[in-house]
């Protein structure tokens with residue numbers, strides 16, 4: 001898990017209030033996931049932390065004063081720096097229910113120390129299967145959480161009828177086409193119904209207009225210069241910071257193969273993939289996910305600037 005560039009891996013576990021983040025995390029710790037990890041819990045409301053959480057974690061810190069993404073950001077950065085000083089093997093952050101994971105990633109990327117020491121390996125977002133249908137239509141924050149996820153866990157799926165579950169899973173595929181979607185009951189993985197033929201639910205119009213999430217996949221030619229690709233990418237992020245939801249990719253560079261990741265305008269320092277991983281031609285690509293992206297225009301500018 002910590003192979004790569006020596007930065008401490010950070011898993012962000014987010015999700016709206018009542019989504020079942022703690023339950024999911026407690027189960028994950030219980031079955032030995034994150035066994036080496038120090039758990040950092042951000043509780044905006046000061047609830048006593050379930051001592052069972054300690055059972056599977058290497059250590060536990062509670063950040064009870066403010067939300068890590070906004071009013072508690074300074075304390076969050078200080079707590080993370082402290083964990084870096086203690087050289088913990090890995091960190092799992094359970095965010096408050098009102099946190100935007102992308103803003104948390106931005107605080108890390110924008111802090112000189114944390115950017116060098118921390119690597120966000122995965123953002124897991126829990127979504128309550130019973131309430132998601134309503135939240136999709138009313139909660140912009142809920143939507144931002146879903147968009148920031150690498151993995152979406154639909155929780156409490158035993159309480160939702162299968163046709164609704166199928167529609168929810170289909171909706172997640174529209175909102176965040178690259179995320180892995182799974183189901184859970186009390187943290188245990190549960191299979192989701194087939195989404196074929198399931199209609200996505202109506203989604204909250206963002207900024208007054210309903211904009212479709214699109215994916216643009218760009219193949220990077222073998223002879224393309226990394227410097228040109230990198231310059232093009234920063235220009236795109238500058239120009240489309242608000243419409244871009246995610247950027248992912250693997251690009252060959254002089255230093256090795258780089259894993260690129262961004263959530264909205266914030267780019268993580270690229271990670272060098274281990275040389276032992278098999279290289280294929282399909283490994284040289286960039287995927288952009290965003291609202292109403294102009295596929296042709298982006299592809300053309302990419303082809304010109306990286307020719």
Ligand SMILES: [Zn+2]
Nearest residue numbers: 067069070099
């Ligand atoms: Zn916040």
